[in-house]
Amino acid sequence: QVQVVESGGGVVQPGGSLRLSCAASGFIFSSYGMHWVRQAPGKGLEWVAFIRYDGNYKYCEDSVKGRFTISRDNSKNTLYLQMNSLRGEDTAVYYCAKGTSSGLSPFDIWGQGTMVTVSS
Amino acid sequence: QTVVTQEPSFSVSPGGTVTLTCGLTSGSVSTSHYPSWYRQTPGQAPRTLIYTTNTRSSGVPDRFSGSILGNKAALTITGAQADDESDYYCVLYMGSGIWVFGGGTKLTVL
16 A cells, blocks of 8 residues: 655744655655655645655745655655744644656655644 | 736536647747646646647546647636536646746535
């Protein structure tokens, strides 16, 4: 069964850091691009970041550039999102999503999400 | 800055057909934008319906279809059912590695 499971969410103070993880199973993780997507409470979906299958190409949304870093460990079938200098507007459910191919591609499989709350 | 547009809300009768659209404030949507569609009910994770214009995700019934209609991407639902009542989101590839979601359409079945 193809699935991705996020973890690492929690409550953090403004300016703090958090690392999210996404454990993948049921597919050849090293063959697919991966995304992070977030959803603030009561709001729509917002794409956050993408990493190519080999980790050599990474892209992220402007509001998180310089603060968030996407990475992956193909030996552990795990995707990461390192979030630094967190702000209130980063409060959201963060979803990990599998790409439909190795390169730039939309997403097909989603996790259940992990909640990040930035608050003092 | 180009924004991805969707109808804020739409309603359809049970058994009816509805077409939701996904456009751009500047320019036309094409297959090069890899338009994809997702639906989400409150408190649940999104589910993929269609990706790359017209490819149905695994397990999605053929009541759901994707296309390009004029200058927009479109999601057509035929034989609408009560449990199709959801929020529907499209996403477009804008180039330079960037993906942008539309604001979503709240579909009511009544």
